Amino acid sequence: MTKVNIPFIYSPIYSQLELPERHRYPIEKYRLLHDWAVRRGAQKDQWQRPVTLTWEQVAQTHCSSYIEKLKTNNFEKAEWRRIGFPWSEQLLTRSLTSAGGTAQALQMALSSSIAIHFSGGYHHAHHDWGSGFCLINDLAIACHQLLLQYPHLKIAVLDTDVHQGDGTASIFQNDPRVFTCSIHGEKNFPFSKSISDLDIPLPKGTDDSSYLNALNQALKIVESDVKPDVILYDAGVDIYTKDELGHFHISLNGLFQRDMTVLSFCRQNDIPVAAVIGGGYQRNLERLVRGHAQLLRAAYYVYTENNFELRSVVRSSEDEV
Numbered sequence: 667m668t669k670v671n672i673p674f675i676y677s678p679i680y681s682q683l684e685l686p687e688r689h690r691y692p693i694e695k696y697r698l699l700h701d702w703a704v705r706r707g708a709q710k711d712q713w714q715r716p717v718t719l720t721w722e723q724v725a726q727t728h729c730s731s732y733i734e735k736l737k738t739n740n741f742e743k744a745e746w747r748r749i750g751f752p753w754s755e756q757l758l759t760r761s762l763t764s765a766g767g768t769a770q771a772l773q774m775a776l777s778s779s780i781a782i783h784f785s786g787g788y789h790h791a792h793h794d795w796g797s798g799f800c801l802i803n804d805l806a807i808a809c810h811q812l813l814l815q816y817p818h819l820k821i822a823v824l825d826t827d828v829h830q831g832d833g834t835a836s837i838f839q840n841d842p843r844v845f846t847c848s849i850h851g852e853k854n855f856p857f858s859k860s861i862s863d864l865d866i867p868l869p870k871g872t873d874d875s876s877y878l879n880a881l882n883q884a885l886k887i888v889e890s891d892v893k894p895d896v897i898l899y900d901a902g903v904d905i906y907t908k909d910e911l912g913h914f915h916i917s918l919n920g921l922f923q924r925d926m927t928v929l930s931f932c933r934q935n936d937i938p939v940a941a942v943i944g945g946g947y948q949r950n951l952e953r954l955v956r957g958h959a960q961l962l963r964a965a966y967y968v969y970t971e972n973n974f975e976l977r978s979v980v981r982s983s984e985d986e987v
């Protein structure tokens with residue numbers, strides 16, 4: 667098979683956000699994952715800088731009065747508490763850039779088979795309210811932007827973050843162009859769930875084999891009933907056993923197997939895929955980044971069969987559990 671040069675979409679702005687000390691959000695992980703990829707041989711021509719979205723583009727997905735409140739910081743305290751970030755211009759620019767990155771990844775996937783965005787997965791943002799570190803829903807925005815260009819595409823959003831993709835599900839509830847699938851912790855945030863086209867809630871303590879069974883079940887439905895033209899994949903690593911918010915028992919190898927399963931499925935069925943790194947919450951950033959790096963390893967394995975140099979580089983013992 668021919669070598670695919672996998673586009674990596676990244677901006678240093680992703681890790682540039684001032685947060686209160688001990689804030690739960692691991693803002694450094696984006697830069698650290700970028701550094702990991704550079705150390706492991708990512709080529710200069712793989713890196714793509716995202717284009718920052720305009721508020722007019724965001725208005726294709728979110729309600730204009732909500733956008734106005736975001737821009738002017740005109741929220742009740744409780745509304746900001748639900749989002750979980752302190753307001754700043756930096757936060758707005760970061761959100762617009764990150765959403766632009768997901769839109770760019772989805773667009774690029776059409777021509778390059780795969781694209782990976784080193785941010786994204788802000789799936790708790792609804793049409794007119796934000797929640798759980800999510801101001802605007804990059805997944806939904808990316809779909810809407812692509813559909814403006816190609817109105818007849820069928821898109822599947824495959825969300826394997828441990829938290830349900832409630833915002834994405836509610837935004838596309840009555841939109842047959844986008845199939846939403848969420849595999850998530852049944853008793854985890856958000857405690858009031860939306861209805862996706864396909865929800866697979868799993869119990870606390872879910873292990874590798876039951877997780878992979880559920881994933882394969884979901885992929886079978888995607889293959890037989892949905893037949894998407896493109897997949898937007900949220901590869902959140904908060905399913906990992908050491909995640910502080912996850913409550914699943916998925917090993918590091920289990921994470922790798924999940925990403926291998928999804929990407930192999932896409933390649934075998936010739937479906938372009940854009941992946942975002944999604945959630946992941948550990949104070950131990952090195953371990954957290956190793957979790958996210960499994961997506962890059964899997965992408966190299968599935969899409970660069972003839973590239974032995976990269977294969978050996980990504981097989982270093984650092985990646986073992």
Ligand SMILES: [Zn+2]
Pocket residue numbers: 827828829902904945946
């Ligand atoms: Zn999550």
